[in-house]
Amino acid sequence: MDIFNLFANRSKYFILFLGTFLLIVVAVINYVVGKELNFRILYLIPLSLITWYAGVRPGLILTLLCSILEVIIKIKHGFEHTHFIFFYVDGFVTFGIFAAYVLILWKLRAALDEVQISNEELKKSNEIKNEFIELAVHDLKNPLSNIIGLSGIINEEENLKKGEIKELSRRIYSSSERMIRVVNNLLMNREIELEKLRVNLEQFDLIPIIEDIIDQNKSAAAAKEISVNFNSSDKSLFVYADINLMSQVVDNLLSNALKFSPKGKNVWIRAKKLQPEEILNGGLNVKIEILDEGPGISDEDKKKLFGRFAKLSAKPTGNEHSTGIGLFLVKKFVEAMNGKVWCESELNNGAKFIVALTNR
Ligand SMILES: Nc1ncnc2c1ncn2[C@@H]1O[C@H](COP(=O)(O)OP(=O)(O)OP(=O)(O)O)[C@@H](O)[C@H]1O
Ligand SMILES: [Mg+2]
Structure with missing residues (x-):
């Protein structure tokens, strides 16, 4: 007994x-x-x-x-x-x-x-893992079926015009991109769970990295007729961070701005070195801002925004996928680079995400 x-x-x-x-x-x-x-x-x-x-x-x-x-x-x-x-x-x-x-x-x-x-x-971490695997499988299934379907059309249809083939391959490319994002997030989530996030801090120019990410999101922006405006007061802007993590941070924030904005709106990315009087606690002297004209975020939602699997009131406007892990990773990555990330937004009035880092 x-x-x-x-x-x-x-x-x-x-x-x-x-x-x-x-x-x-x-x-x-x-x-x-x-x-x-x-x-x-x-x-x-x-x-x-x-x-x-x-x-x-x-x-x-x-x-x-x-x-x-x-x-x-x-x-x-x-x-x-x-x-x-x-x-x-x-x-x-x-x-x-x-x-x-x-x-x-x-x-x-x-x-x-x-x-x-x-x-x-142990139970909790197992639940998180199961939930994530379920979500990942679900998120991978759709784009994979898309790829199979679209490539099947190219294979079987004999009389496709050049423009039609181009459109089909564009859709295959965007589905593959979607898959690689889910896989990347999955891998990163695992690294965070195991407390094995690899961070390689170095000084690099942020401008070409941002331009690269904008380029990668070009087709998503075009599909919704959203114009992405990038302006930096400096020609080059050095930060002390991890290139790979920083790319993922900008990518997650930009893809969110595109995902939750309605058709025909604007997105702005600003990056600047702060003046001595603007420098934030901890010597954070570089600021990157991503602004949109989307639905904004309520005070209630703001409390959960950076949590794991936070799918809140704003829903994707163009059938994009949403796992709710992006901002969780963004916060972990920025903190691993000794920076800070926060959101300023009012409901129905767009959202502004700010990342602050140091340049040395
Ligand atoms: N720019 C934004 N405007 C309005 N709501 C937003 C914005 N960014 C994020 N949100 C809200 O916060 C939630 C969490 O965002 P997060 O990036 O973590 O997940 P996701 O974009 O839904 O999925 P994933 O990033 O994993 O593909 C979103 O589901 C959305 O409701
Ligand atoms: Mg996201």
């Missing part, structure tokens, strides 16, 4: 009550009979219940009470000792036994609590 589960479904107060009740019963019997030594072992039963389920500390107090009770009983019925000193020694020994007993239980309980905590953590 599993002793730990014996009372698992009972309330703590019931166990406390039961233990205290038994303790009083034993003490009363001792007092009345006057032969305390014969019943000493019986204290262990109620005490074990109380100490175990009440989180030990009250158990220790009860142990003390128990010892005092025993001394009182002995004062009343202490005739069995040939010398009075034995009666004190005996009381002391009893207290020692109880105290040691309580200490053992204390340790045992702490160990059990620890096991329980790590068990819960």
